[in-house]
Amino acid sequence: MKQLFVAIMALCITSIGFAQSNSNPFPRTINVTGSAELELVPDEIYLQIDLTEYDKKGVGKVTIEQIKQRFLTAMQSLGLTDKEISLSSASGYTNQYWYLRKRKKENPDMKATVSYWVKVKTPQQIDQVVDKLDDEATSNFFIAKVTHSKL
Structure with a gap:
């Protein structure tokens, strides 16, 4: 019995020894820790332009359709194509508050x-776009995203 016990222990110890063998699972690898920087001049600048209906003195409300038509004509005069101009969102609001409900029913004034x-x-094109914008219709203008075409 003693010999059987010694034989089993020897077998277990050798099998544990073989199980712990260190074979290289990643042969021929080099680990490097570092960083790199590359400064690029952006060649794609995305502008967000918000256009809002407004009331013109003596004329009345200037509709969003008129504003959009003038805006698209102005952008096409700069040489921008339909691929470079895209509709981001459309919404509407009213300046009437809940306590002026009666006035709202008499004179609805929804602005789109x-x-x-x-x-x-280029930044020069930004200046050209700003020069062509309608000051009364433009409610917001900002650079939304800057990137490079080869990234």
């Missing part, structure tokens, strides 16, 4: 807002 994304390539 449209947001466009315009893709330009």
Whole structure:
């Protein structure tokens, strides 16, 4: 019995020894820790332009359709194509509050807002776009995203 016990122990110890063998699972690898920087001048600048209906003195309400038509004509005069101008969102709001409900029923005044994304390539084109915008219709204008075409 003693010999059987010694034989089983020897077998277990050798099998445990073989189980712990260190074979290289990742042969021929090099680990490097570091960083790199590359400074690029952006060539894709995305502008978000929000256009809102407004009341013009003596004329009345300027509709969103008129504003959109003038905006798209102005952008096409700069050489921007339909691929570079995209509709981002459309919404509406009213300046009437709940306590002026009676006035709202007598004179409804819903204003529409449209947001466009315009893709330009240079800062000079941003200046040209700003010069062509209608000051009364433009409620918001900002650079939404800057990127490079080869990234």
